[in-house]
Amino acid sequence: MEPMLLLLLMVVLLAVPLWQTFRQNKKIREIRAMQDRVAPGERVQTGAGVHGRIVAVGETTVDLEIADGVVTTWERAAILRNLTREAEAAEGPARPAPEAPEAPEAPEAPADGA
Template identity: 50%
Template sequence: MDISLFLPLLFLVLLVPLFLQARKQRKQMTEMQTMQNSLTEGDVVITIAGVRGTVVDASYEETVDLEIADGVVTTWLRGAIRQKVTEEHAETHEAETTGEASDAPSLEKPSLEKNDN
């Protein structure tokens, strides 16, 4: 096989996945920006820091105010909002915090004692 035929094929094999990945990332970025721009009061969100809160004021262009506890309101950049919490996600979180989740990993500490049987 001649190398002049192999090089275009090699470039095609390497460039097509790069193009598809860039396209996928661009689509995810636009979906994220759309979600962040569509936030309204009452939406429950999770930030990139893992803080869960309720949007109390979304009237500003670049920021949103989140209530993270009763009476505790903080201001966040819209870009710091990672996701809106859906009802399904909220039910899962509630089950985990009340201890109803049966498949939750155990957090017991291992024993440091040696068994010399």
């Protein structure tokens, strides 16, 4: 019985790091896919924590406007988050605006002045 318990413990100890590696690789693939889809006008955050709006997208670089009239060039791989798409995802699907309730009619004043 003891060798089976030892074997089970070894399998678990090997499976946990392997599972974490798969999760980490999935996250890396998601970030790279997001980096490939960035477009001008979107707000992003770099790995260094700089927030900016994408002005232009090159093959391997992006130009970020980090303040009015201040444009810096970054490697596309430096983009960590797409803040525009995260905000859109948080808002959920667009909902139609609720209709305003009709105003109640004002009572008419008597015609005879009383």
